[in-house]
Amino acid sequence: MRKDIYEGVLLHIMSETKPNYAALARQFNCDYRTVKRYYEAGISKELPSLGKRNQNKKTLIDDYEAIIIDKLSLGCSSTAIYHFISKKGYSGSERTIRRYCRNIREDKIEKATIRIETTPGLSAQVDWKEDIKLVLKTGEVVTCNIFLYILGYSRMKYLEVTFDRSQKTLFQCLNQAFYETGGIPQEIWFDNMKTVVNRSKSQFTKVVFNETFRQYSKDAGFKPIACRPFRPQTKGKVEALARTMDRLKVYNYELDDKFEFCSEVTLLMDQLNYEEISQATYERPVDRWSIEKPKLKPYDYEQLSSYCTEDQLILRKVSIESMVQHKNKKYSVPINYIGQNVLLEEDGGYLTIYHNGNLIREHLISEKRLNYEREDYVQILQSDVFKHLKDDELERFVDENLKAYDEL
The missing domain is CATH 1.10.10 (Arc Repressor Mutant, subunit A)
Known part of the structure; x- marks a missing residue:
């Protein structure tokens, strides 16, 4: 029962004056017939029971x-x-x-929301930019997805192009995000994706996480949090990042293949992290990252890599050491690819490395932390402090050091 309407008509009943139904309806923001019903119920002494009848009235829903x-x-x-x-x-x-x-x-x-700023190392948010349609120069349409990961405090981002959204692909992307951003936050917010939850949270039920994902989060050492349905504001940082991906639409009809698109996504990630000022913090993410990175937790890459698929293409950037990272191990490439984006493919115990569709190096997968091809190692030394050595001295030095790396 509406107590405000009850009190409004009660004054007229006590003073024995007929109310203006329309005026009271405007005052109480209701239909004039509702005011009339309350008034007539009061005249007939049925007003106290009016609310009880309404409460007991059952609807079809x-x-x-x-x-x-x-x-x-x-x-x-x-x-x-x-x-x-x-x-x-x-x-x-x-x-x-x-x-x-x-x-x-x-x-x-439509509930009011406010921006919540988190402390360094506390949280990250994850989502997908799904089913992106990329039109190549040839007119071929390529469908892909972009994995989105953003740290809450620094806004440091990790982006990766994928061609499926399977659970193993999710784990592989998370592992690489942890590596690239320097560790694992205490909690990670996820959308209600099928690879994460079996049943999302509602008014009457609690979220049920997928068992494999729950075990992965336990091994990684973070607390998974599923966002509430119909509340995109709860992961507003990654939602804003997803909208930023619309910048990539300009590459329609401009690229030769999907691998070029992977490179453009990496360049955009570097631009967002190292060059652009965040509209939320008024700082570059890399500047705040120096504060957040020490607060992130270390993790066991070997343990987490067991959750990942082995036969997929992975985009990596060649480091200044002329190495690429794969499953917490490093593999060499020729020095002229330093700073370039290359694609890695693991198959049959071998790691093959491609640049613009061309095979540039093949390594046997090993447990060694550093894996050098002899030719690459010689180039690296010749380009640096050992360029003054004669060929026979350099060869001897290479042999000794590669043997030491093998023993290490």
Whole structure:
């Protein structure tokens, strides 16, 4: 029962004056017939029981409310929900369900929100930019995804192009994100993706994480948090990063193959991290990263790599050492590829490295931390402090050091 309307008409009942229904309806933001019903109930001494009758009145939706909310949390449309509950006995209209679903969405989305700033090393957010359609110069359409990872305090980002969104691909991307950003935060926020949760959180249920993912998060040492459905603000940082990916649309009809697109994504990541000022912090992410990186937790790369797929293309940037990192090991490439983006493929116990579609190096997968091809090692030494040595001296030095690396 509306106590404000009750009190409004009660004054007229006590003074035996007929109220202006329309004026009271405007005052209490309701229909004039509601005011009239309250007034007539008061005249007939039925006003105290009016609220009880309304409370006991059952609607057609009441028996299906829990089902509707649960299905909405899974992203189901109102039409799909209507047909689903109709098979369970619902006799109302689809319009009623559509209006009920809309009210729930608006109630969840339009609540006031404020920006929450986290402490260094506390959190990160993860999402996908899904099903990107890239048109090559040849007219071929390539469909891909971009894995998005952002640290909460520094806004340091990791981006990776993938051609599926499987759970093993998710683990591989997370492992590389941890490596590139220097460690693992205490908690990571995820969307309700199928590779992470079996059942998302609703008003009546708790989130149920996928068992393999739960074990991965335990081994990695972070607490997974599933965002609430219909509340994109809870992971606003990564949502903003997803919108930034629209910058890549300019490369339609400009690239020869999908590998060039991978390189452009890496260049965009470097630009966002090292050059651009964050609109939220008014600093470059790399500047705040120097504060956050020491707060991140170390992790066992070997243990986490067991969750990953082995036969996929991975984009890496060649370091100033003329090395690329793969599963916490380093492998050499010719020095003229320093600073370039290369693609790695692990297959049959070998790591093959490509640049612009051309094979530039092949290594046997090993447990050694540093894996040099002899030719690459000679080039590296010749380009640095040992360039003054004669060929026979350099060869002897190379032999001794490569043997030492093997023993190490």
